[in-house]
Amino acid sequence: MTSSISETKKLVQQMVSAGVHLGYRRRNPKMTPYVYIKKDGLQIIDLFQTYCALKKASSYLYDISRRGKRILFVGTRKYISKYIEQIADECNSWYINKRWLGGLLTNWNTLNDLKFKMQKIEIGKNQTKKEKARIEQQKKRLRKYLNGIRSMYKQPDFVIIIGQKREMKAVKECIKLKIPTLTILDTNGNPDLTDIFIPANDNSLQSITFILNDLSKAIKKGQEHKETL
Structure with missing residues (x-):
């Protein structure tokens, strides 16, 4: 138990260092339950809820990867583009990191x-x-x-979206096709537009890197265990 508490504290400290808790100045009222406090004009995200959501999301990704499901990463902001490619390649997943072409999945x-x-x-x-x-x-x-999708032979089973506001075309296509999504959701986001979300700073490379590294580990672990089933 002591070890578990210690690991949790360490993870929360790492999240603080990565700026995961720093939300936007504006807040979608639907994100109010995930805001700890407003300080210096910024919405400070409740990192305990981020921690729980991250663990839940990692467990889910491990499970679907173990069952052979394929994942698509979507994040097209210039400063995260290279990292999206890197993280997707590391866990044998597809990615869109430049621009979402309208009708990419629906057509x-x-x-x-x-x-x-x-x-x-x-x-x-x-x-x-x-x-x-x-x-x-x-x-x-x-x-x-x-x-990033040159080898995509079918529609993805699951889509991970970074930057909901920017990637609204991808969000709407996934909703239309009933493809489940996971979103790193900042305080100005809408939790109703995603199946799973992690309340976190989606505007910082350090924050995004921290979260996606954890998700990538879960995906890779699931893929490894798939071979022994």
Whole structure:
């Protein structure tokens, strides 16, 4: 019991160091139960609730990964783009880290056509420099937006969203298709638009990194245990 309490305190201290508790100045009234206090104009998130939500989310991700479910990470803000790619690759998951193209999931046939086009576009010997430049630009654009889902052979079973306000197109498509989602939800977010959420600072790379590292470990652990079932 003493060890468990000590580990919990250590984790909470790490969350404070990562700025997980620092919310926005504005607050969605639906996030009020997850705010500990308002200080210096900022909403201070209740880290005990963050801790509980993180443990619950990690347990859930372990379970679905153990059952072979596939996960898609979505986070397109420039300063987290590289990290989204890294964390998704580490846990054998798909990702969108540049831009969510409208209809990405709801218009499945169009997505498959674009991926096929990305793989098959070739430059002919007899094409002019202008035509070659146009084709190269087209290939570059497709790779930029679709590289993280080039191996996605079916719709994801679960989507992890970082930055609800920015990724509203992804949120709406998941709701329409009834694909469950997990969202790192700041104080200005809407908990009604996600199935699972972790109340936390979604505007800091350090905070996002801290949470996704924990989630990634759960996914990898589930994938490892899948082999022994």
